[in-house]
Amino acid sequence: MARKEKEYRRLPGRGHHxxxxxxxxxxxxxxxRVDSHRYAEDYxxxxxxxIQSIVLLPSTRRQSILIAWAxxxxxxxxxxxxxxxxxxxxxxxxxxLAGLMLAVNWLRGETCECRxxxxxxxxxxxxxxxxxTALKALRLxxxxxxxxxxxxxxxxxxxxxxxxxxxxxxxxxxxxxGTPSRAAHPDLQQDxxxxxxxxxxxxxxxxxxxxxxxxxxxxxIAVNHxxxxxxxxFIYLAVAVAVVVALIHQNRTDIxxxxxxxxxxxxxxxxxxxxxxxxxxxxxxxxxxSTDSYWQSLVALSETxxxxxxxxxxxxxxxxxxxxxxxxxxxxxxxxxxxxxxxGAKGA
Amino acid sequence: xxxxxxxxxxxxxxxxxxxxxAHCPECGTLFRxxxxxxxxxxxxxxxGAATVLAEGESSCFYHPQKKAVLxxxxxxxxxCAMCDVELSGQHLCPGCLETGRKKGKxxxxxxxxxxxxxxxxxxxxxxxxxxxxxxxxxxxxxxxALRYWKAPSSLLQRSKVRFVVALLIAGFQVAGWVWLAVFxxxxxxx
Numbered sequence: 001m002a003r004k005e006k007e008y009r010r011l012p013g014r015g016h017h018x019x020x021x022x023x024x025x026x027x028x029x030x031x032x033r034v035d036s037h038r039y040a041e042d043y044x045x046x047x048x049x050x051i052q053s054i055v056l057l058p059s060t061r062r063q064s065i066l067i068a069w070a071x072x073x074x075x076x077x078x079x080x081x082x083x084x085x086x087x088x089x090x091x092x093x094x095x096x097l098a099g100l101m102l103a104v105n106w107l108r109g110e111t112c113e114c115r116x117x118x119x120x121x122x123x124x125x126x127x128x129x130x131x132x133t134a135l136k137a138l139r140l141x142x143x144x145x146x147x148x149x150x151x152x153x154x155x156x157x158x159x160x161x162x163x164x165x166x167x168x169x170x171x172x173x174x175x176x177x178g179t180p181s182r183a184a185h186p187d188l189q190q191d192x193x194x195x196x197x198x199x200x201x202x203x204x205x206x207x208x209x210x211x212x213x214x215x216x217x218x219x220x221i222a223v224n225h226x227x228x229x230x231x232x233x234f235i236y237l238a239v240a241v242a243v244v245v246a247l248i249h250q251n252r253t254d255i256x257x258x259x260x261x262x263x264x265x266x267x268x269x270x271x272x273x274x275x276x277x278x279x280x281x282x283x284x285x286x287x288x289x290s291t292d293s294y295w296q297s298l299v300a301l302s303e304t305x306x307x308x309x310x311x312x313x314x315x316x317x318x319x320x321x322x323x324x325x326x327x328x329x330x331x332x333x334x335x336x337x338x339x340x341x342x343x344g345a346k347g348a
Numbered sequence: 349x350x351x352x353x354x355x356x357x358x359x360x361x362x363x364x365x366x367x368x369x370a371h372c373p374e375c376g377t378l379f380r381x382x383x384x385x386x387x388x389x390x391x392x393x394x395x396g397a398a399t400v401l402a403e404g405e406s407s408c409f410y411h412p413q414k415k416a417v418l419x420x421x422x423x424x425x426x427x428c429a430m431c432d433v434e435l436s437g438q439h440l441c442p443g444c445l446e447t448g449r450k451k452g453k454x455x456x457x458x459x460x461x462x463x464x465x466x467x468x469x470x471x472x473x474x475x476x477x478x479x480x481x482x483x484x485x486x487x488x489x490x491x492x493a494l495r496y497w498k499a500p501s502s503l504l505q506r507s508k509v510r511f512v513v514a515l516l517i518a519g520f521q522v523a524g525w526v527w528l529a530v531f532x533x534x535x536x537x538x
Contacts, residue, residue: 008504025504029436034504039467041502043459052387055353056380058369115353119386122353142382149385156388157361 008032011137015126022126024137026144031116033125048148050118054141056134061111064248066102071244073098075274082278087294108132198253200334206242206266207330213239214323217316221306229302236273243267256337262330269322276315283311350383359383410441420444452500461503464496465510472517486521489514 008025015022020037031051035042076095080088114128128134213235220228246263281297306313350359357374359381364370369378399413406416408428416426422444433440436456440448448454471489475481493511 006505032503039470040460040462041504043461043503045456050386051384053350053384054382057353058378117353117387138382145384152361152364152383152385152387154361156385 009140011127011140013127013130013133013137015129017126024125024127026140029148031141031144033123033127044123046116046118046123048145051116051145051149052119053117054138055115055117056128056131056138057113057115059111059113059129060251061129062105062109064251065105067247068244069098069102069105071240071247073102075240078274078278082281083294114138198250198255200255200259200337202242202246202249203255203259203262203330203334206239206246206263207327207334209235209239209242210266210323210327210330214320214327217319217323221313221316224302224305226299226302229298233298236270239266240270243270256333259330259333259337262326262333265326269326272322273315273319276318280311280315350381350387352377353379422448455503458503461500463501463506464492464499465501465506465508465514468492468496468514468518469510472514472521476521482521483525486518486525489518490522493518 008027011024011026013024017035020035022033022035025032025034027045029048031046031048033044033046035044073095076091076098080091080095083091108130110131111129112131112134114125114134116123116125128137213232216228216232216235220232243263243266247267250260250263284297284300301312304312306316350364351357352359352372352375354377355372355375357372359372362370363372363379364381364383366380369380371378399415406426408414408416408431409425410431411428414428414430417429418427418432418439419425420427420441421438422440425441425443427439427441431441433442433445435445435454445454445457449457452458468489471485471492475485493515497508497511
């Protein structure tokens with residue numbers, strides 16, 4: 001029996017979303033987008049005769065992913081270097097995995113956003129999110145579309161053809177050819193890329209956590225308790241995560257330069273705090289006060305008063321001073337940013 | 349008309365299908381664009397139905413005052429220009445279109461399908477982590493596999509391998525439970 005010819009041919013690329021994946025398939029007369037969920041599939045068809053254009057726009061997703069994986073890999077590597085025995089191996093393996101993900105993301109190349117336009121809709125094709133993959137897929141798609149519609153020749157751009165009146169765009173019937181529908185934003189004349197309005201939420205969370213860190217460090221000087229020490233550790237980790245989130249979030253947004261610089265400053269504080277803690281642990285080890293587990297070291301730290309140890313006092317003062325130095329001006333800047341933002345601007 | 353996605357300015361031919369990123373001449377947005385003649389195509393106005401003028405002329409089944417132009421490919425009823433719905437070369441009436449959509453006969457209109465093979469496989473495999481659940485899920489997996497064996501699973505022509513694997517795994521589970529039940533009974537009797 002003759003083998004049944006496959007109706008659809010898969011295009012390269014796969015997009016991931018919360019509930020599943022998205023793929024593209026070339027059909028006999030249409031492009032099929034398949035959104036696969038765990039136990040179901042949704043389909044959307046774009047007939048070749050209806051496709052007006054396909055646009056690739058550059059995106060900074062690759063940089064954001066690189067920063068995120070680097071923010072995981074570097075602290076894990078440093079932790080592995082300063083941890084004893086089995087912890088070093090475990091943390092080293094985690095750091096290696098993070099490094100591998102970082103390398104894979106780097107090797108996969110530039111990211112982009114692909115939009116398919118018809119007369120009635122502009123649809124984002126999630127599976128074409130890497131430039132190399134998108135270009136490969138679009139070459140295949142282009143041949144199918146041109147087989148139906150023909151090639152776009154110079155006769156379509158003739159001025160007389162433009163003067164005939166608005167064509168095939170249901171949403172902008174009043175446009176005359178050759179003129180933009182709105183004036184270019186003055187900022188865009190300096191910055192070629194699109195600017196997204198920021199809500200400032202990520203920065204607000206970061207500055208709040210820094211204030212909380214300062215409060216806990218100040219309380220820890222006066223009162224010695226294990227709960228305060230453990231809380232301090234968790235707040236420190238939360239600050240580290242918030243720094244990464246804010247770094248990614250503020251990319252290509254309209255958040256001011258003053259606020260932007262607070263985030264790298266916070267990152268510097270997080271790294272400095274880590275190095276100081278590592279140095280304290282190393283010094284404790286050399287003086288014979290090393291412990292077998294991280295929990296025991298936390299317990300020992302909570303039992304040591306800052307008044308008894310100049311090193312601990314110095315770290316606490318450093319932590320309080322830097323946290324307040326970043327958080328207070330940061331909150332003032334954020335309040336000014338919110339006050340000056342035009343009403344109706346939606347935040348990212 | 350091909351327009352910039354950011355500022356909607358008309359784009360010249362020189363920025364299309366370039367080997368590198370192109371700039372919008374108005375706003376400077378970077379992009380790469382493939383354009384097609386459909387962007388310059390004028391919108392077709394909908395066909396109006398002509399009134400029946402002469403006696404003996406065929407009229408539309410749904411609009412007796414309108415002239416019939418062709419028969420429905422599904423039911424054979426005469427249709428006017430307004431009632432004719434063209435779908436992948438077929439001319440259908442609204443009734444056949446709706447019937448075809450509801451019964452799943454018109455593949456071009458289907459936009460959602462359940463993957464019964466994945467459901468069956470999940471019922472067979474996932475409960476094995478909490479083994480006691482398999483006393484209920486194994487028969488359910490077998491039921492789903494047999495009940496939906498012939499149901500269309502995906503537009504993309506998946507094989508039945510998931511059904512087969514689900515039946516095998518669920519079958520072993522059921523066999524195991526039956527054996528356990530027999531063993532316990534025999535032990536109690538003896």
